Amino acid sequence: MGFPMEKQMVFLGLVVLFPLLCTSDNTFTSSRATYYGSPEAYGTPGGACGYGGYGKTVNFGNVAGVSRLYRNGSGCGACYQVKCTDTEYCSDDGVNVVVTDAAEGDRTDFVLSTRAYTKLAKPNLAMEMFDYGAVDIEYRRISCKYSGYNLMIKVHEQSRYPQYLAIVILYVAGQNDLTAVELWQEGLKEWNPMRRASGAVFDYANPPSGSINLRFQLSGNAGYTWVQSNNAIPGCWKAGAVYDSSIKLA
Structure with a gap:
């Protein structure tokens, strides 16, 4: 997805931002998640949110593309806690991600960066998690907190x-x-x-x-x-x- 202009716009700058993510009291929603590959396991600088380099590196590359949660762009920048639920390899806390793109996989709400998908698993069990390709998850919206930064x-x-x-x-x-x-x-x-x-x-x-x-x-x-x-x-x-x-x- 790009700009509906005479020519497509792209971000060239690299902005490295690391948010502190604080959980909320929201209840979890059941869904599914998969992952996309990238050479550095980070996000993509060409995401539909238009973040450029920020979308690649924010939250240490723990980012996600979402489908219905994209909400025509208003869902960009939202933070979620995502936990897998259907294998013995799943970690208890899962991963906190920032939405930087619109994406859809096999009946999924989340398409995670490789780095984020790895954190769904218990220590040293990430390779077993990747064998699944897509996993059942539960997720909830959490607050994004950027220490020392204004909008x-x-x-x-x-x-x-x-x-x-x-x-x-x-x-x-x-x-x-x-x-x-x-x-x-x-x-x-x-x-x-x-x-x-x-x-x-x-x-x-x-x-x-x-x-x-x-x-x-x-x-x-x-x-x-x-x-x-x-x-x-x-x-x-x-x-x-x-x-x-x-x-x-x-």
């Missing part, structure tokens, strides 16, 4: 100053789904929606000059809420740059 905004490398702005949202902590992003148009005195181009990537043609105010709609345990960042992106923004929104989520 961050990365300007997509294919943005073209000043005519076209695309951003990807990083460090969405807690159990929050990012459902909308709006940009303030000072001349019109109104908030205008940015388009969800792909996954966690939002874009806007002909953005206003000067610094840009943004607000983000989040869906979480408290329902829908808006959080706002004034001067979130400077007037002289640059493609590939990462900016701090000063928004701290829990």
Whole structure:
């Protein structure tokens, strides 16, 4: 899945982010999981969420592609605890993963990176787990916690100053789904929606000059809420740059 633009956009930058994942009180749901191979056992930088290098290395490469949990991109960045249930090789805690892609296997909700799939097994029993290919699991949503980081905004490398702005949202902590992003148009005195181009990537043609105010709609345990960042992106923004929104989520 890519950008529905004249040409497909890709991330070239590598952003290494390591979240601390805290479990919630949610009950477990039964499903199935499989895995995909990669040379380094990490995630893929070409995932549908548009994270680029972040999607490969976040959470030490313990990442997953999901099917119905992708939710048209609003499920990107969500964290889950996944435990296998149908073999004697299964570990008690399983693995905590971050959603970075959309994917579907053999009646599965999760397609795990090789590194993540290995952690479903007890120590030294990973090879036996791989023989199964797909396993029964149970999973639950957990909170993402990024110690020392606020919500961050990365300007997509294919943005073209000043005519076209695309951003990807990083460090969405807690159990929050990012459902909308709006940009303030000072001349019109109104908030205008940015388009969800792909996954966690939002874009806007002909953005206003000067610094840009943004607000983000989040869906979480408290329902829908808006959080706002004034001067979130400077007037002289640059493609590939990462900016701090000063928004701290829990």
